[in-house]
Amino acid sequence: MGSESVPRLDVVVIGAGLAAAKAVIALRENGHDGAITIVGDEEHPPYERPPLSKDFLMGKSAFDDALVEPATWYDEHDVRLLTGRTVEILDLAEHSVTLSDGESISYDKAILATGARPRVLDIPGAELARTLRRVEDSEALRESFASSSSVVVIGGGWIGLEAAAAAREAGVDVVVLEAAPMPLQRALGDEMAGYFADLHRKHGVDLRTDTGVDSISDSAPGDGGPYTVTAGGDELTADLVLMGVGAVPNTQLAESAGLTVDNGVVVDERFATSDPDVLAIGDVARARNTALDESVRVEHWDNAIKQGRAVAKVLLGEDVVYDWQPYFFTDQYDLGMEYVGHAGPSNDVVVRGDRSSGEFIAFWLDGQRLTAGMNVNIWDVNDDIRALCGRTVDRERLADPDVPLTALIEGEVAGG
Numbered sequence: 001m002g003s004e005s006v007p008r009l010d011v012v013v014i015g016a017g018l019a020a021a022k023a024v025i026a027l028r029e030n031g032h033d034g035a036i037t038i039v040g041d042e043e044h045p046p047y048e049r050p051p052l053s054k055d056f057l058m059g060k061s062a063f064d065d066a067l068v069e070p071a072t073w074y075d076e077h078d079v080r081l082l083t084g085r086t087v088e089i090l091d092l093a094e095h096s097v098t099l100s101d102g103e104s105i106s107y108d109k110a111i112l113a114t115g116a117r118p119r120v121l122d123i124p125g126a127e128l129a130r131t132l133r134r135v136e137d138s139e140a141l142r143e144s145f146a147s148s149s150s151v152v153v154i155g156g157g158w159i160g161l162e163a164a165a166a167a168r169e170a171g172v173d174v175v176v177l178e179a180a181p182m183p184l185q186r187a188l189g190d191e192m193a194g195y196f197a198d199l200h201r202k203h204g205v206d207l208r209t210d211t212g213v214d215s216i217s218d219s220a221p222g223d224g225g226p227y228t229v230t231a232g233g234d235e236l237t238a239d240l241v242l243m244g245v246g247a248v249p250n251t252q253l254a255e256s257a258g259l260t261v262d263n264g265v266v267v268d269e270r271f272a273t274s275d276p277d278v279l280a281i282g283d284v285a286r287a288r289n290t291a292l293d294e295s296v297r298v299e300h301w302d303n304a305i306k307q308g309r310a311v312a313k314v315l316l317g318e319d320v321v322y323d324w325q326p327y328f329f330t331d332q333y334d335l336g337m338e339y340v341g342h343a344g345p346s347n348d349v350v351v352r353g354d355r356s357s358g359e360f361i362a363f364w365l366d367g368q369r370l371t372a373g374m375n376v377n378i379w380d381v382n383d384d385i386r387a388l389c390g391r392t393v394d395r396e397r398l399a400d401p402d403v404p405l406t407a408l409i410e411g412e413v414a415g416g
């Protein structure tokens, strides 16, 4: 640990989301004594977004529960938190940032943690659809669920499906339109994507796959709906339209500064951009992952946390690299799951347990090599699955619930 040998650095963090907060918390916890400023364009202290499509959307949790730290934490730890302000210029030569209110702040090291924003389809009437990224979006959606009887969700990705589950819970009729043959197909492959499709249909969702959307229109313009969605030759009417078709990294600032950008701000395994004094983490960063031996941009909660903590250690001179398997989770209806690893599209699936019971583990394999695993309504096993990622495994033993996962790990270690 090199904090004593590292010069006092003034750090500016651009963006005040989860990755940013975790970075500054880890800096202070590990003894960083330089100035720290975080600048965020939202009006709130950093908060976690997963509840926005789950408990918070369903009215089961409060916004304060989503704060990474209470608002007072930042002052107490001598962190200057500037909310409601945008960083408009990143000047690499001057080592400074300029904010929307004209203030200029100089830095020794800057961390780009600008996250991502909802992707919007280029179709007529796209502006009539809601998106879900910020707390205000979730609040407005929750209120609309209470006064609506129908919603069309465009996109069967994680956020679309979680919002569909919340809408069903609120008693709203839901149509989900997915352009691909199955929802979540790219993330999970056919077999497990089919499991999620069945789950939603069982809960009364009208899930239409292979269905691209052509247009959205307001039946009574100016009255806020009902809306007509034209898709797959059909016209659907709904009180509300939600678009959940993925996210786009917020790279504009990095691009204007002249940093290398290619599906995210390109960084090495220690989060350095093409300028060594600017680092990037979280949803905006496409980082070299040494465990996967590829550059990946991961839009998940755990990635923001781990990269935030790791970048702090990099700045403190520690020997840390981005070397962990990606992880994410979801909650939909009574299904809770965690996924760890990085399966390829040609990987096949081995299931341990009975999927019809709703409690099982799915593993993805590339030949005999385990690439990822997903525990569904089974807990405290994700670390074991993580330990199995990248290993050669015996498929029969993997599928057998009587063989403990720890035995498989140990067996593999012993057996080389």
Ligand SMILES: Cc1cc2nc3c(=O)[nH]c(=O)nc-3n(C[C@H](O)[C@H](O)[C@H](O)COP(=O)(O)OP(=O)(O)OC[C@H]3O[C@@H](n4cnc5c(N)ncnc54)[C@H](O)[C@@H]3O)c2cc1C
Pocket: 014, 015, 016, 017, 018, 019, 020, 039, 040, 041, 042, 048, 049, 050, 051, 052, 053, 085, 086, 087, 088, 113, 114, 115, 116, 132, 133, 134, 159, 250, 253, 281, 282, 283, 284, 298, 299, 300, 301, 302, 304, 327, 328, 329, 330, 331
């Ligand atoms: C509704 C929802 C549900 C989710 N659920 C899950 C889940 O169940 N599981 C999971 O693993 N992941 C989930 N995620 C993903 C997870 O929330 C993100 O991966 C995480 O928020 C990324 O953190 P970040 O700090 O990189 O970016 P963000 O959280 O996007 O924060 C970036 C911040 O920077 C601000 N900003 C951008 N540009 C500027 C600028 N120039 N100046 C100042 N501020 C700027 C942005 O407005 C934003 O406030 C969910 C995301 C959403 C939206």
